[in-house]
Amino acid sequence: MIGRHKHCIALAEFSREEILEVIDLAVSMKEVLHRPLKKVPSLRGKSIVNLFFEASTRTRSSFEIAAKILSADALNWTSASSSVTKGETLVDTAKNLEAMRPDVLVIRHSAGGAPRLVAERVGCSVVSAGDGAHEHPSQGLLDCFTLREKLGTLEGKTVAIVGDISHSRVARSDLHALPKLGAKVRLCGPPTMMPAGIERLGATVHHDLREAVDGADAVIMLRIQHERIGDPLIPNTREYSKYWGLNAKKAEEWLKPSCVILHPGPINRGVELSPEVADGPRSVILDQVQNGVAVRMAILYLLAGGSTAEGAEGKA
Amino acid sequence: MSDVIFIEGGRVIDPASGVDGVRTVVVQGGRIAEVGERVERPHGARVVEARGKWVTPGFVDLHVHLREPGQEYKETVATGARAAVAGGFTTICAMPNTKPVNDSASVTELVLARAAQAGLARVLPVGCISRAQGGEDLAEYGELKAAGCVAVSDDGRPVASSGLMRRALEYARAFGLPVAVHEEDPVLAGKGVMHEGPTSTRLGLKGIPAAAEDVMVVRDLALLELTGGRLHLQHVSTKGAVRAIRDAKKRGLAVTAEATPHHLALTDEDVGASGYSTDFKMNPPLRSAEDVKAVREGLADGTIDAIATDHAPHSAVEKDLEFDAALNGIIGLETAFSVCLELVRKGALAERRLVEALTAGPARAFGLAAGTLAKGAAADIAVLDPAAEWTVDPARLHSRSRNTPWKGKRLPGRCVLTLVGGRIVHGESRS
Numbered sequence: 001m002i003g004r005h006k007h008c009i010a011l012a013e014f015s016r017e018e019i020l021e022v023i024d025l026a027v028s029m030k031e032v033l034h035r036p037l038k039k040v041p042s043l044r045g046k047s048i049v050n051l052f053f054e055a056s057t058r059t060r061s062s063f064e065i066a067a068k069i070l071s072a073d074a075l076n077w078t079s080a081s082s083s084v085t086k087g088e089t090l091v092d093t094a095k096n097l098e099a100m101r102p103d104v105l106v107i108r109h110s111a112g113g114a115p116r117l118v119a120e121r122v123g124c125s126v127v128s129a130g131d132g133a134h135e136h137p138s139q140g141l142l143d144c145f146t147l148r149e150k151l152g153t154l155e156g157k158t159v160a161i162v163g164d165i166s167h168s169r170v171a172r173s174d175l176h177a178l179p180k181l182g183a184k185v186r187l188c189g190p191p192t193m194m195p196a197g198i199e200r201l202g203a204t205v206h207h208d209l210r211e212a213v214d215g216a217d218a219v220i221m222l223r224i225q226h227e228r229i230g231d232p233l234i235p236n237t238r239e240y241s242k243y244w245g246l247n248a249k250k251a252e253e254w255l256k257p258s259c260v261i262l263h264p265g266p267i268n269r270g271v272e273l274s275p276e277v278a279d280g281p282r283s284v285i286l287d288q289v290q291n292g293v294a295v296r297m298a299i300l301y302l303l304a305g306g307s308t309a310e311g312a313e314g315k316a
Numbered sequence: 317m318s319d320v321i322f323i324e325g326g327r328v329i330d331p332a333s334g335v336d337g338v339r340t341v342v343v344q345g346g347r348i349a350e351v352g353e354r355v356e357r358p359h360g361a362r363v364v365e366a367r368g369k370w371v372t373p374g375f376v377d378l379h380v381h382l383r384e385p386g387q388e389y390k391e392t393v394a395t396g397a398r399a400a401v402a403g404g405f406t407t408i409c410a411m412p413n414t415k416p417v418n419d420s421a422s423v424t425e426l427v428l429a430r431a432a433q434a435g436l437a438r439v440l441p442v443g444c445i446s447r448a449q450g451g452e453d454l455a456e457y458g459e460l461k462a463a464g465c466v467a468v469s470d471d472g473r474p475v476a477s478s479g480l481m482r483r484a485l486e487y488a489r490a491f492g493l494p495v496a497v498h499e500e501d502p503v504l505a506g507k508g509v510m511h512e513g514p515t516s517t518r519l520g521l522k523g524i525p526a527a528a529e530d531v532m533v534v535r536d537l538a539l540l541e542l543t544g545g546r547l548h549l550q551h552v553s554t555k556g557a558v559r560a561i562r563d564a565k566k567r568g569l570a571v572t573a574e575a576t577p578h579h580l581a582l583t584d585e586d587v588g589a590s591g592y593s594t595d596f597k598m599n600p601p602l603r604s605a606e607d608v609k610a611v612r613e614g615l616a617d618g619t620i621d622a623i624a625t626d627h628a629p630h631s632a633v634e635k636d637l638e639f640d641a642a643l644n645g646i647i648g649l650e651t652a653f654s655v656c657l658e659l660v661r662k663g664a665l666a667e668r669r670l671v672e673a674l675t676a677g678p679a680r681a682f683g684l685a686a687g688t689l690a691k692g693a694a695a696d697i698a699v700l701d702p703a704a705e706w707t708v709d710p711a712r713l714h715s716r717s718r719n720t721p722w723k724g725k726r727l728p729g730r731c732v733l734t735l736v737g738g739r740i741v742h743g744e745s746r747s
Contacts, residue, residue, distance in 0.1 A: 012518070090638055111638035112520035113592030120591075132640070134520025169520055196523060197514025 002302045007119045007126045010135045011176040019177055022298045023145040029301070030294035032069060043072035046304045049102040050076045051094070052129070053109045058265055058289065059129045059138070063106050066296035072304065075102070090114060091121050098122040103304040107131075125303040133167050133195075139264055140173025142295040144181060146288050147218055150260050155182035160212045161203075162188045162244060163222025163272060164233070166195040170264045171222060175201050188212035189222075189244055192233040209244050210254050219255065220262040221246060221272045237271045247274035251282065260284045320344045321738065322357050326366025326699060330373055331672035332679070332688035341371055343695040346738035351689055364733060366699050372671050374406025374437075374696035374734060376678040376687045378496070378574055379471070379550055379624035380649065382408075382439070385426060386415025391629035391716045393430035393439060396649070399627070399715040400437035401742040403650040404674075404698035404731035407438045407686045408627075411471045412449070419444035419455040421463035428464050436741050438696070440684070445470040445484045445495060451477060454487055461491040466682050469496035471550060472599075474532060476502050481536060485545035494572070494682055496548040497536060499557065500600065504528035509640055511584040511601040519588055521639060524601055530556035537564045540571060548681055549573040551626050553600040555610035562619040572681035574624035575611050577648055577655040580664075582721065583608050594635045594642035595721045598628065612664045615673060622678035623670075625652045629717030647715045651708060653700060654727035661728060699733035699743070706730055 002008060003018035011019070032040055048067040052060055060076065067074035077097065088096075090109070097105060104125045107115045112132030119126040130136040144154065151157055159178055165171045165187050175198075178185050185203040187194065188211075199205050206212035213219050224240055234240045246261070261273070261282045269275050278285065321343040328339040328351060335351060342350040342361075357363070382396040391399075393410070400408045410427055412418030418427065424441045431439035443460030445468045447453040457468060468488060475481045475497060488495050505528040510516050512523025533549060537560055540547045552558060552573045564571050578598065583605045587596045596602060603611075614620040628645025635642050653674070659665040679687030686696060707726050710718030733743030 089636065090641075091636055109638065111640035114638045116592055117638060132520045133522075166517075172518075172520060195517035196512050196525075197517050200514045201518065 002299070006303070008137050008299050008303065009115045009119060009126060009128045011137045011140045011173045012135065014177070016180040019141065019144060019180055022141050022295060022302065023148065025298040025302065026145050026291065026294040029297040030291065032297070033290065033294060038069050039071060040069065041071045042301055043067070043070040043305050046072040046103040047101070048072050048074045048104045048106060048300060048304065049097050049100070050074060051097060051105055051107045052076070052078045054130070056108055056129065058292070059108065062289070062292045063129060063296050066293050066300055070297055070301060070305070072300065090117065094118040094122050098124060104300055127299055127303065130169050133169050133172070135173045135176070136169040137173050138292070138296055138299060139170050140177045141299070142288055142292040143174050143220065143262060144177050145295050146262065146284055146291045148181070149287070149291070150284055151217055153182070154178060157183045157217040158186065158215060159183050159218045159220060160186040160188055160216040161220045161222065162209060162212060164193040164224055165189050165198060166193050167225065168222050174220060175203055186212045186216065190234055209250070213254050213259070215256060216259055218260045218262060219246070222264065223266060224268055224271050237268070241271050245272050245274070246277050248276040248280065251277050251280070255282070262288055265289070319738065320358060320361040321364060321735070322355070322361045323364040323366050323371055323697065323699065326369040326371035328371045328689065329668060329671045330689040331668055332373065332676035333690045335689070336668055341689060341697065343697070343735065343738045346695055348689050348691055348693050348695050350691060364699065368701070368703060369732065370700040370702055372698050372700065373675040373687045373689050374698050374736065375404045375653070375674040376407040376684060377405045377625050377627070377649065378409045378548070378622055378678045378682060380408045380410055380627040381413065381629065381645070382410045382427070383629060384414060384430060385423065389716070390631050393427055394434035394436070395714065395716045396627070397431060397434045397436035397439055399647070399649040399713065401734040401736065402714045402731065404653050404700060404734055405437055405649055406696035406698070406734060406736045407440060407684060409440045409442050409466060409682065411469060412442055412444045413472045417444055417449045418442070419447050419449070419460070421459050424460060424463035424465055437736060438686070440464070440466045442467045442469050442496065444468060445475060446480060449473055451475060451480060454483060457488055457491050457493055461493055465493070466684065467494045467496050467548065469498070469550070471496065471498045474498050474500040474502055478535060478539065482539050482543055485539055485543040485547065489545045492683070494546040494548045496550050498550050499529050499532035499536065500524070501528045501531050504531065509597060509601070510587050511603045513584055513604050515584045515588050519592065526554040526556060526603060526607060529554045529600055530560065533557040533560050537569060537571065540564070540569050545570065547571045551576050551579060551600055551624070552611060552614065552620055553579045553603045553607060555607045558610045558614035558619055562614065565619060572621045573619065574622040574678070574681070575615055575620045576624060576626045577652045578602065578646060578721065579611055580608065580615065580623070580659060581655050586721070590721070592639045593721070594637065594639055595646055595719050595723065597639060597642050597644055598626070598646055599644040612659070616665060616669060621673070621681045623652065623656060623673040624678065625649055629715055630719050631717055635719050646719050646721055647713070647717055650713045650715065651720060651722050651727065653731060654706070654729045655722065657702060657729035658727060695735055695738035697735040698731055700729060701732045702729050704728070704730040704732070
């Protein structure tokens with residue numbers, strides 16, 4: 001359990017305390033990652049099924065390695081196409097996998113709400129690894145963890161999220177979590193990439209990048225998906241990059257010296273981030289990847305294993 | 317006198333003849349013989365005690381999907397007609413998007429034959445606007461009318477081509493058929509699955525902006541002005557559409573409009589509150605509270621003529637899915653009166669206007685000889701208990717499908733007796 005929750009589906013439903021429970025535990029999980037023997041027996045005998053209906057490298061590997069470090073057995077079930085085109089419904093697929101008695105089902109799906117539908121039908125815990133444009137809770141939690149690690153605290157900090165907000169589940173999870181830890185969120189992108197009524201979720205909306213990043217403590221750059229160009233949301237990546245991309249010059253002139261840059265990956269180098277910025281001193285992108293493993297260890301541990309943080313050290 | 321029925325003691329509400337008060341309704345030979353305050357009861361007449369009840373013309377629904385031919389696992393003409401009379405509806409207009417679609421006399425005749433076999437509600441088929449609902453060529457309106465169609469519609473599919481819409485309005489004039497349209501710009505709607513607004517943003521579901529409906533309503537009102545003819549706007553759901561229709565009516569255009577109980581009662585926020593329940597997925601989608609308010613006002617002031625259910629049965633095969641993948645539509649025949657009576661209780665609708673929008677309003681819109689208790693009219697009657705309360709259990713409804721957003725909800729008011737042509741087709745006294 002994470003606080004009151006048997007599942008980890010939406011940070012909209014998580015309280016400040018529940019978010020802190022995960023990221024506090026992730027601190028000790030990260031320590032495990034740096035041991036010479038990266039293995040604790042906490043989830044020995046537990047099984048985790050990764051059910052991925054959408055392509056993913058980072059998130060799936062991250063959940064898999066998190067499970068393995070905790071000694072759980074991890075099964076990866078990947079479908080190139082959606083359940084509907086395969087002929088088996090999502091509910092049937094989930095029930096079949098549940099019959100194999102996993103302790104946690106990690107699901108990624110292109111349809112918003114799919115993890116919730118599965119959670120309603122199965123007995124085990126369900127973790128969303130991203131559903132449509134709804135939420136990507138483990139990404140939101142690892143962003144919180146990384147920002148707290150780099151900034152010391154989120155209290156009173158300003159975080160700008162830049163890119164295609166309307167299609168971004170990462171932006172939504174960040175937007176639900178960051179203010180609960182005391183941060184202010186600014187959203188920035190072309191008006192065609194701003195979803196209706198997003199400001200009601202508690203952010204300010206900007207279309208001018210310079211204004212959005214001015215004085216910010218952190219900037220989260222989102223990936224621009226090439227299929228959005230034909231939608232048509234933007235004329236081309238060249239113009240997008242000119243107005244909403246970050247290069248070394250803009251970073252130097254517009255960002256305050258301590259400002260860090262995050263990106264959920266995969267990066268379109270030269271579109272939203274120039275290579276110098278992606279690999280530069282402000283970039284904490286690879287820290288995010290490592291913290292992602294720690295956060296997912298914490299999520300799996302809390303849902304499949306013990307109820308107290310001390311168990312992370314193993315109760316073999 | 318054995319075929320004489322006296323319905324006594326009830327409050328007769330018949331907006332078509334301006335009656336609202338305690339009256340006795342006398343039925344003889346399948347027709348209304350008399351509606352009076354003091355009527356002598358002849359020996360041998362059958363008596364229906366209706367004290368405390370409402371006695372109204374049988375309801376007229378301009379918009380139902382009966383799924384036969386082709387998708388009988390969802391509904392048949394018979395099960396749909398059974399659901400209709402259970403909900404007080406005695407006349408229902410069957411949309412043509414069956415498999416095959418109703419663009420020919422043979423499908424029209426099949427629907428009519430099945431309805432006659434069922435012997436429940438009167439089923440009036442609606443033919444296609446375009447052949448095969450393909451949106452390109454006109455269907456044969458003359459043949460459809462002659463076979464028994466009362467209107468044409470490509471419902472479920474908007475008429476994307478302005479050129480086809482123009483010709484449909486013009487050509488239908490030759491046969492006096494209303495052209496009933498599902499107003500939605502397909503490009504603006506895109507792959508949207510719910511109303512575009514803060515809720516779709518929060519849920520991460522693709523939105524359909526209200527403007528997708530507005531632009532088509534405005535287009536078709538302009539085409540109506542060009543062509544003459546009769547335009548009927550189906551399931552109006554937006555503030556902009558209501559405003560445009562109100563303005564068009566002021567200018568004297570021959571436009572009529574319907575609204576569904578769900579667009580009057582529910583908002584897009586209910587999609588979120590339901591936890592992505594696909595019983596809240598329909599097209600047009602549930603709109604914002606502001607739109608709902610405008611639709612209610614439009615119904616109250618007569619901008620919207622009729623309440624129509626858009627009864628759209630689907631099985632679990634189409635509904636027990638991700639929200640994105642589920643088909644649009646909900647059943648509505650058996651909950652319409654109760655849902656709307658709840659609006660009356662909330663002060664959003666007057667009792668008499670409610671009855672009018674279920675009877676005389678729709679009958680006028682399609683020019684049907686229905687929706688009245690005038691002397692000589694067919695004895696299609698609903699007896700309703702406004703004091704009843706019930707809990708919606710989809711398994712106990714008469715429809716073959718169970719896709720209702722009111723599952724488990726407690727609702728006021730229920731139809732206790734339904735007569736079609738003087739025959740009791742629903743209710744305890746059925747014998």
